[in-house]
Amino acid sequence: MALELLASHGCFGGQQRFYRFDSGAIGRPMRVGVYLPPQALAPGAAPVPAVFFLAGLTCSEETFAIKAGAQRVAADLGLALVTPDTSPRGAGVPGEDADWDFGLAAGFYLNATQAPWATHYRMEDHIVHELPGVLAQQLPLDVARLGLCGHSMGGHGALTLALRHPGRFAAVTALAPICAPSQVPWGEKAFSGYLGPDRSAWTAHDASALMAAQERVPYPDGILIDQGLDDKFLASQLRPEVFEAACAAIGQPLTLRRHAGQDHGYFFIQSHIEDHLRWQARALNSGA
């Protein structure tokens, strides 16, 4: 699967690139953003570790790259940043553009099991099984060293994919993640549509339920979550206290920082992304 370069922008000595490729997992062309730090572009350079950032509802592969201001720190740390899209595009599933919180830009980072979504809405396969290999074939990325971070729906994606694929990601951190999707309207709507009405199928995609079921501590070095206290979705959709309780119950160290005066948007993300990348870099560079 050849990557087609759509754009490349010099940024802090590295390059912010956008690619398109024919995704076998999705069955459609998919776009992805990749920031290559200067360390990856030097002649004879060794491949660099990468942090996958999963974005939230209504976002695309461009949103984090444009709005988070993460490239300066990634350049400093020698980290690549990979920003997948948030759903298939152009699949033509009836109703996929009817709502902003389901369908287009709302793939919820899982493989749908229900018709008509199951054919193309396969974001888990795309991110975990397809993208690392496709990117590593053509770019200087060391995909044995991957970290996972995400925001809101992408925070749900980061926490669940990290827990569903032990050993795949060296670190997981999240900003304002949907922590208990089975118990909130965004998650109930997405899981009903993608996974069907049987709630027993939902727990395998619910970060708090997954954490509560762990037999051993999955991330002994801890998990970092930041949450704004003026986030209008906090009580109704995000519910970090449910994940906090699940971590406490199994002894998973969790650094959950609550920030007065901060909302759900990218000004909040800008404020804390440096700490997330430094956290990720520590995990990715230990044992390297």
Ligand SMILES: N[C@@H](CCC(=O)N[C@@H](CS)C(=O)NCC(=O)O)C(=O)O
């Ligand atoms: N459209 C929603 C908001 C959607 C939203 O806040 N999306 C978040 C992720 S859940 C986001 O990052 N949006 C893109 C942005 O802020 O640039 C509303 O009207 O309340």
